[in-house]
Amino acid sequence: MSNQTINLTIIGAGLWGQALAKLAKYNTQNNVRIWSRRSSESLESVVQEADVVLSAVSMKGVRPTIEKLTALNIPKETIFITATKGLEPKTTLTPSQIWKESFPHHPVVVLSGPNLSKEIEKGLPAATVVASDNVMAAGKAQQIFSSDIFRVYFNNDPIGTELGGTLKNVMAIASGVCDGLQLGTNAKSALLTRALPEMIRVGSELGASPETFFGLSGLGDLIATCDSPLSRNYRVGYGLSEGKSLEQILEELQSTAEGVNTANVLVELAKKYRIAIPISRQVYRLINGKTTPQEAVKELMARDLKAEFDDLDFA
Ligand SMILES: NC(=O)C1=CN([C@@H]2O[C@H](COP(=O)(O)OP(=O)(O)OC[C@H]3O[C@@H](n4cnc5c(N)ncnc54)[C@H](O)[C@@H]3O)[C@@H](O)[C@H]2O)C=CC1
Numbered sequence: 358m359s360n361q362t363i364n365l366t367i368i369g370a371g372l373w374g375q376a377l378a379k380l381a382k383y384n385t386q387n388n389v390r391i392w393s394r395r396s397s398e399s400l401e402s403v404v405q406e407a408d409v410v411l412s413a414v415s416m417k418g419v420r421p422t423i424e425k426l427t428a429l430n431i432p433k434e435t436i437f438i439t440a441t442k443g444l445e446p447k448t449t450l451t452p453s454q455i456w457k458e459s460f461p462h463h464p465v466v467v468l469s470g471p472n473l474s475k476e477i478e479k480g481l482p483a484a485t486v487v488a489s490d491n492v493m494a495a496g497k498a499q500q501i502f503s504s505d506i507f508r509v510y511f512n513n514d515p516i517g518t519e520l521g522g523t524l525k526n527v528m529a530i531a532s533g534v535c536d537g538l539q540l541g542t543n544a545k546s547a548l549l550t551r552a553l554p555e556m557i558r559v560g561s562e563l564g565a566s567p568e569t570f571f572g573l574s575g576l577g578d579l580i581a582t583c584d585s586p587l588s589r590n591y592r593v594g595y596g597l598s599e600g601k602s603l604e605q606i607l608e609e610l611q612s613t614a615e616g617v618n619t620a621n622v623l624v625e626l627a628k629k630y631r632i633a634i635p636i637s638r639q640v641y642r643l644i645n646g647k648t649t650p651q652e653a654v655k656e657l658m659a660r661d662l663k664a665e666f667d668d669l670d671f672a
């Protein structure tokens with residue numbers, strides 16, 4: 358691995374932006390700056406010299422951040438890394454699609470994996486994926502973050518990698534409900550197993566490779582988020598199972614739970630492309646007050662009987 362200094366600017370000083378800054382600083386050859394809306398420095402001053410700009414803002418911050426950056430004169434060699442897990446409500450685009458649309462001549466890399474920020478902050482070992490159609494850019498992202506506490510894999514399916522991390526947030530809400538209602542290990546296992554083909558159906562329709570969902574950013578993040586009270590999305594589901602309102606849960610959370618917005622956008626996408634999303638649909642109904650946790654479980658159990666693999670095409 359080269360010892361060349363890399364100038365990295367991280368935009369977004371939330372939980373994930375700070376954890377990623379810590380990982381990047383762990384490798385002392387990186388020169389790391391972190392910027393947020395509340396920073397005293399101008400955005401221009403922190404991106405001017407950057408080789409790589411990483412965005413770790415929440416979904417609602419992606420478009421405003423990009424609008425600020427497009428007003429600046431950023432050299433086209435600058436690599437953008439997006440670490441946001443969400444879908445844009447108006448356009449249903451993923452963050453990397455928005456970055457690519459706004460910066461068509463820049464390399465864009467997706468970073469996603471089973472990476473609960475609290476564990477990363479403690480220095481516990483973890484792995485992630487960087488995905489891009491630009492191999493050199495992905496290699497640079499790998500170089501920035503790889504260390505003896507963080508193992509970084511590469512793939513060339515940015516959309517699949519991004520959708521794994523995005524769609525599992527909706528499943529984490531369902532999983533929190535499952536645990537909160539004490540439905541047992543069999544139910545939880547069935548839920549997570551059926552969540553994966555649902556995610557793959559959506560991904561395939563949007564141009565992702567099915568295989569990607571069996572990797573760290575898909576199955577890996579599904580396991581991490583659906584089985585940990587450290588996940589905010591899981592906590593949303595758990596709270597709903599206790600009869601709390603979504604408003605109360607989000608007020609108590611004081612943090613980002615992307616699965617709520619993602620479920621709403623996903624239902625629109627599913628309608629447009631006619632994709633079956635039974636689990637996500639129940640999550641959507643639940644967060645919008647159209648069903649109760651108990652009713653949602655009943656409806657999932659009462660669906661028409663079908664073959665286990667009739668809707669997946671791995672060819
Ligand atoms: N915390 C975690 O464990 C992980 C989070 N992520 C993803 O990273 C993203 C950020 O998550 P967190 O840092 O945990 O959330 P957070 O709530 O701690 O921070 C959100 C960040 O987005 C910024 N932001 C929000 N609205 C904005 C706007 N309109 N303009 C500019 N900036 C805005 C905030 O200033 C803040 O820096 C989310 O998409 C999340 O799914 C991904 C992997 C792990």
Ligand SMILES: O=C(CO)COP(=O)(O)O
Nearest residue numbers: 470471472473588589590
């Ligand atoms: O994406 C995450 C872990 O990979 C973080 O999950 P939450 O956003 O549910 O906390």
